[in-house]
Amino acid sequence: MNDHHLFENYKRGLKREKKIVLFWQLTILIAFFSLWEIASRLYWIDPLLFSSPSKVFDLLVTRFANGSIFNHLQVTLFETIIGFIIGTIGGILIATSLWSSARFANIMGPYLVVLNAMPKVALGPILIVALGPGYLSIIAMGFIISVIVTTLVVYSAFNEVDPNYEKVLRSFGASRWQCFKEAIFPAAMPAMISTLKVNVGLSWVGVIVGEYLVSKQGLGYLIIYGFQVFDFTLVMSSLVIIAVLAAIMYKLVEKLERWLIRNRNT
Amino acid sequence: MSFLTLDHVSHHYFSKESYTKALDNISMAVKEGEFISLLGPSGCGKSTLLSIIAGIIQQTEGTVSLQGKSTTESEMEIGYMLQQDYLFPWKTIIDNVLLGPKINGNKTDDLRKKALQLLKEVGLKDVEMKYPSELSGGMRQRVALVRTLINNPKILLLDEPFSALDYQTKLNLEDLVADLLKSYHKTAVLVTHDIGEAIAMSDRIFMMNANPGSIAKIYEVPIELRNEVPFLVRRHPKYQLIFDKIWDELESKESQQKVVEIPNE
Numbered sequence: 001m002n003d004h005h006l007f008e009n010y011k012r013g014l015k016r017e018k019k020i021v022l023f024w025q026l027t028i029l030i031a032f033f034s035l036w037e038i039a040s041r042l043y044w045i046d047p048l049l050f051s052s053p054s055k056v057f058d059l060l061v062t063r064f065a066n067g068s069i070f071n072h073l074q075v076t077l078f079e080t081i082i083g084f085i086i087g088t089i090g091g092i093l094i095a096t097s098l099w100s101s102a103r104f105a106n107i108m109g110p111y112l113v114v115l116n117a118m119p120k121v122a123l124g125p126i127l128i129v130a131l132g133p134g135y136l137s138i139i140a141m142g143f144i145i146s147v148i149v150t151t152l153v154v155y156s157a158f159n160e161v162d163p164n165y166e167k168v169l170r171s172f173g174a175s176r177w178q179c180f181k182e183a184i185f186p187a188a189m190p191a192m193i194s195t196l197k198v199n200v201g202l203s204w205v206g207v208i209v210g211e212y213l214v215s216k217q218g219l220g221y222l223i224i225y226g227f228q229v230f231d232f233t234l235v236m237s238s239l240v241i242i243a244v245l246a247a248i249m250y251k252l253v254e255k256l257e258r259w260l261i262r263n264r265n266t
Numbered sequence: 267m268s269f270l271t272l273d274h275v276s277h278h279y280f281s282k283e284s285y286t287k288a289l290d291n292i293s294m295a296v297k298e299g300e301f302i303s304l305l306g307p308s309g310c311g312k313s314t315l316l317s318i319i320a321g322i323i324q325q326t327e328g329t330v331s332l333q334g335k336s337t338t339e340s341e342m343e344i345g346y347m348l349q350q351d352y353l354f355p356w357k358t359i360i361d362n363v364l365l366g367p368k369i370n371g372n373k374t375d376d377l378r379k380k381a382l383q384l385l386k387e388v389g390l391k392d393v394e395m396k397y398p399s400e401l402s403g404g405m406r407q408r409v410a411l412v413r414t415l416i417n418n419p420k421i422l423l424l425d426e427p428f429s430a431l432d433y434q435t436k437l438n439l440e441d442l443v444a445d446l447l448k449s450y451h452k453t454a455v456l457v458t459h460d461i462g463e464a465i466a467m468s469d470r471i472f473m474m475n476a477n478p479g480s481i482a483k484i485y486e487v488p489i490e491l492r493n494e495v496p497f498l499v500r501r502h503p504k505y506q507l508i509f510d511k512i513w514d515e516l517e518s519k520e521s522q523q524k525v526v527e528i529p530n531e
Contacts, residue, residue, distance in 0.1 A: 164352050170322050171346035172366040172417065182365070186356050 051233040059237045069241070076207060076218040077245060079135060083142020084203035084249075088196060090143065091150025098151070099158045099184065100176070116152055120145045120206070124213050138210035138218075145206035146199040153198075157191030158184050193257045200249050204242065268295035269453055270319070270421060275328035276478075277314055287478035288314045292328070294472065294481065296453060301444075303456045303464035303471045305512070311479025312457040316423050319455060320346050332421065345419030347427040351410040353398040359385070359409055360394035366417040377416065384412045388442060404435035411443065415450070422447065422454040428463065440467060440496040461512050465505060466496035473515065482519070485512060 033053045039045045040052035047055075063069035098105040124141060131137040165183040174182065211220025219238045226234030277289040288311040296302055304312045317323040319330055321344065330336065332343060353362045363381045367373040382394060388408040398406055407427060414422065424443075428436040444467055447454050458464050464471045469492050471485040485508065491499045499505055 162352070164348055164350070165354065167317075167322060167348065168346070168352050169365070169369065171320055171344065172369045174369045178369055182369070183354065186354070189356075 048230070049232055051236045055233045056236045056240060059233050060240070063237070072218050072222055072238075073241065073245075075135075075215075076211065076220065076242075079138045079210070079218065080142055080203050080207045080245075080249075083139045083207055084146065084199055086139075087143040087146035087203060088150055088199050091147045091195070092154050092192060094147070094151045095154035095158060096180070098155050099180070105155070112148065112152060116148045120148070121209050124209065127210075128214050133214040137214060138207055141210035142203040142206035146202040149202065150195045150199060153195045154188060154192055157188040161187040189260065193253075193260065196253050196256070197250065200246065200253055204246050208242070269298040269300070269333060270294075270296040270455075271329075271331050272319070273329045273331075275315075275318060275325050275330060277311070277318060277323070278326045289318075289325070290478035290480045292479070292481055296455065298453055299451045300470065301447065301454045301456070301468045303458055303468040304474060305458060305461065305464045305471050306474030306479070306482075307476050307516075308459060310474040310476035312474060313425055315479065316346075316425050316455065316457050319421075320344050320423050322346075343420040345414035345417060345422045347410055347414050347422065347424045349426045349429055351398070351403075351406040353406055353409055353413075355398050358395050358397060359390075359401070362398065362409060363394075363413045363416055365413060381412065381416050384415055385409070387446070388412055402435075403431055404439060407431060407435075407439060408442070411446070415446070420453065422452055424454060424456040426458055427456075429458070429460070436463075437497055443467075444496050461509055461516070462500060462505075463496075465491065465508055465512075466499040471512070473512065475519070483515060 036050070037053045040047045040050060060069075098108060120141075123144060124137075127137040127140050127144070131140055161184050165187065166179045169179045169183055207218075208220040208223070211218040212224050215221045219242055222238040223235050226232060226238065272292055272294045275289060275292045276287065279286050279288055292315065294302075304315060306312055314323065318325045321330075321336075353359075354365070357365070360378070360381060361368075363385065364373055364377065367377050385391070385394065388411060390405060390408055390412075393401065393405070393409075398409070401409065407430075410427075427443075428439055431439065440463065446452075456464070456467060465487060469487055471487065472481050473483045473485065474480065475482045487508065488504050491502055491504060491508075494502065
C-alpha cells in the first residue's frame with residue numbers, strides 16, 4: 001500500500017466513525033420520543049401529567065401558527081440576553097477593578113466568597129420588592145446569578161497570567177494600565193470566553209426563576225401557568241422551546257469564540 | 267566616569283514569617299561598551315540584581331545609576347531579555363517587535379522599516395506577519411532580541427537568554443548577539459550559570475556567592491579572547507585555562523558551603 005492509500009484509508013475511518021456517532025445520537029433521540037409517545041398512549045404513564053410528543057407538537061404548531069407564542073418567546077429571550085450581557089460585562093469590569101488595586105481585592109475578598117456561596121435565587125423576593133414586579137427584577141435576577149461567578153473566574157485568570165509578560169512591558173516603561181491592555185486582558189481571553197459559555201446557562205436559570213416568581217408573560221410564566229391550570233402539554237412545550245433557544249445561544253457563543261481565536265491565530 | 271554604577275546595593279525579600287537578604291552590599295562599575303557576566307549558582311540573586319539594574323525592582327539599600335541618572339527614571343535606555351522569549355502569542359512578529367515604541371507612543375513608519383531591517387540582520391526574512399507559534403525557539407529568541415534592540419537601549423540586560431535553547435542554536439545565537447552588540451557598541455550585563463558562555467561572551471566575569479548574594483571574585487577575560495567571536499573563543503588554548511580556574515573556584519565554594527550547612531541540621 002502506498003502513502004496515498006493509507007491516507008485515503010485514514011479519511012474513510014474518520015468518516016465511518018462520524019456516521020456511527022450520528023447514528024446513535026439519532027437513535028437515542030427517536031427512542032426517547034417514541035417511548036414517551038407509546039408510554040403515554042398505552043397509559044404506562046399518566047398522559048394528563050406527562051403529556052405526549054404528539055400533543056406537544058400539535059400545541060407548538062397552533063401556537064406558532066396563530067402567533068400567540070411569539071410574545072412570550074420575545075420577552076424571555078430579551079430578558080435572558082440582557083441579563084447575560086450585563087452579567088458578563090459587569091463581572092469583567094468588577095474583576096478589572098479588583099486587579100487594579102490589590103488592597104481593594106483584599107478588602108472585597110470575604111464579601112465575594114459569601115456572595116458566591118449564597119444561592120442567588122433566594123434574593124428573588126428582595127429584588128421584586130426593590131425593583132418592582134416587572135422586567136427589571138427579572139433581568140436583575142439573570143444578572144446577579146452570573147455576575148459573581150464571572151468576577152471570580154476572570155479575576156483569577158487575570159492573576160494567573162505569566163508575570164514575565166508584565167516584566168517585558170515594564171522594561172519598556174509601560175504603565176499598569178498599559179500592562180493590562182497589552183498583556184493581562186488578552187491573555188485572559190480564553191478564560192473569559194469559557195465564562196461566557198457558563199453564563200448562557202446561568203442567565204437562563206435566573207430569568208426562568210424570575211418569571212416563576214413575578215411575571216405575566218414569558219416562557220417561565222407559561223410553565224408556571226401550565227402547572228397551575230394542570231396543562232402539562234403547555235409546560236412541556238415551553239421546556240422544548242427553552243431547550244432549543246438555549247442551545248442556539250450556546251452555539252452562537254461558540255461561533256464568537258472561534259471568531260475571537262481566529263482573530264488571534266491567523 | 268563609568269557608565270553603569272552600583273553603589274553598595276542590598277536587597278531584602280520580606281514575607282510574613284521572615285525576611286531573606288538576597289543581595290548584600292554589591293558595588294560595581296561597568297564601562298561603556300563593556301560586556302560583563304554575572305556567574306553563580308542558582309539562588310545567588312543574579313536575576314534580582316538584573317531586575318534592580320533594570321529598575322523593575324526597587325533595591326532596599328544603595329544606589330544604581332546609569333550615566334549618573336537613577337535607573338528608575340531612564341527605563342527606555344535599558345533593554346531586558348529573559349530566559350524565554352515571552353513574545354505575545356496573539357500579536358504578529360512585527361507587532362511584537364514594535365511593542366516598545368507602541369507603549370511609548372512613537373510607533374512610526376521609520377521604526378517599522380528599521381524593525382524589518384533588524385529582523386533581516388538576525389536572519390529572519392518574511393516572518394513579520396507570522397505569529398510566534400509558527401517560529402522555532404531560536405527564531406523566537408532572535409525576535410525577542412530585535413524587540414529589545416529596536417528601542418535603541420544604551421545597555422542590554424540578558425537574563426540567561428540562551429538557557430532554554432538547544433546547544434547548536436545557543437552557540438549560533440551567542441555569536442549573533444556578540445556580533446550585534448559589538449557593532450552597535452552596546453554595554454551588556456549577562457546573567458548565566460554556564461561558565462563557558464560567560465568566558466566566550468564577556469570582558470569581565472563577576473563570580474557571585476549565594477546566601478546572601480555578593481560578589482566573590484572578578485575575572486578579567488584575556489584580551490586575546492575578548493575580540494574573538496564566542497564560537498572561536500571556545501577553541502582557544504587560553505579558554506581552557508580560565509575555565510579551569512573558575513571551575514576550581516566554584517568547586518571549592520560548594521564544598522565550603524556544605525561544611526557550613528552541617529551544623530544547621
